[in-house]
Amino acid sequence: MTTELQDPRIVEYDVRTDEMLVNMGPQHPSTHGVLRLLLRTDGEIVNEVTPHLGYLHRCAEKIGENLTTPQWIPYTDRMDYLAGMNMNLGLALTVEKLLKIELPEKAQVLRVLIAELGRIASHLVGMGAYGLDLGSFSPFLWAFREREIILDLFEEVCGARLTYSYITPGGVTHDLPVEIHLPPGLASLTGQPADTTVSWTEALLQFLNWLEPRIEEYHTLLTRNQIFIKRTAGLGILSPEMAKSYGCTGPVLRGSGIDWDLRRDGEQIYTKMYEGYEFEIPVAPFDAAPPEAVCGDNWCRFYVRMMEVVQSIGLVRQAIGKYATAEGEYRETFKMATKLPVDECYLETECPRGQMGFYLVGDGSSEPFRARAKSSCFCNLAVTGPLSQGFLLADIPAVVGSLDVVMGEIDR
């Protein structure tokens, strides 16, 4: 039996394929760690996305109930392992809020300096890895070249490159080193002899001077790249209402056009650190956006991160200036077994990926009765399902990558 078709093009739309369940992950590089997305696909179209998490669950909250708060700091490093400094800061501030400790100026300046440098390092990875998700390899290598220098500088400060435990309740563990060897990466990039010795702040300034003009190069590589725009602009649009309802924070929230940053709008103990600093909070929509971009799409979320790097560079510069004249010590004495009062407190800080919250309940002993870490990526990841319905399979990494999730923080 033959069938006559009036329009042969109809065939393409009329061919029904069987629905198929596809596991994406947990060992897929573009899921940014051990995340498994269960996709219900109809051909190339994805009808449903169900994230499965927990592969990296290390019982951080249960462990926290059996440790004193300074002892719990190293575990926060391992939550968002790309921004360990910012995680340390979140817990340290929560403990200080619970104990009502005031820090000397120098400790606060050091914290701003280090946390903003951590934000640059983290956003560089976010940017590079996002390029990698979309098939462009060079930005990834460039971003890691820059990050390497920041890690070298962190290593000079606290001895660790990834799991710092540098910001602890009471301040920071060490003051900045006076004289260091120029990080090898920076020496070769700026054409200086490898054995040059400079002060730590001077090395950092040299790095910032080198990094700042490079931002424009990233824009040419990615932001204004026509292929990149085609893959990101107008895709994965997260409406402000949805962003609020799902509890999205950080660049994801600001990419949807909500002007909210805890460094300005947070609790007094946190905003006090940033008093006297000048910085802007990049919020979508942007003037520089390509015509295809819509407020809340993948491109906007990516661009918020890029603009935050510029702001953080400015903040680090200001902090270097303040550090020279800051008064007081870099830390207050804080005993390892400091008893927590019978009280409870919750504090969120602005980490590179969003608002990381810590909730501590004290019962008069030195270990918290309940230690809770609320992850920002946990909420940001929850939008993946509704956001990528009806997309092509190839666009799923573009959506998940734009949320910039770190599984270590989600699973804790």
Next chain:
Amino acid sequence: MTNASDIHDALAETLDNEAITGSNFEATDPWIEVAPGSIVAACEFLRDDPGLLFDHLNNLCGVDYLQPDPKKAKTFEHKPHVEVVYHLSSFVLKHRITLKVCLPRWADDVEGDIPACPSVSGVWAAADWHEREAYDLVGIRFTAHPNLRRILCPEDWDGHPLRKDYEFPLEYHGIRGQ
């Protein structure tokens, strides 16, 4: 900015007489305790009232108030119970409040029967995953939740690890513990 006692008064005006079971405005984070049956109405009111506009659920977690250590139990002030803690804030009005719901540790005092609390996932979508986590780790059944499955632990895991009397399993699928 509205302070906690004003929020308390606004809530008391709208809800039933017995809806608000306690409050503490002197704590570091002031909190209001709401009866389990009124939590959804309270959350909807806090989200929609033009003077409050709590549009952001920062955090939702469970706490198991039981002190198994006999030494510490002498000074422990709380009766054994389970709490659900809601941290809310408003993007527009920039204020914050903490809500609490107190539940028995076990439903009807039958050990192993986890207590129930109405789900607020219809008020804020963020509560969906947070309630799954609280169910998984603390053992609270959120009624009317669209998809109450474990989220961090494997689906066939036994018990709720953040319960204070949780016993670590000796074996899981042939993997020895301890």
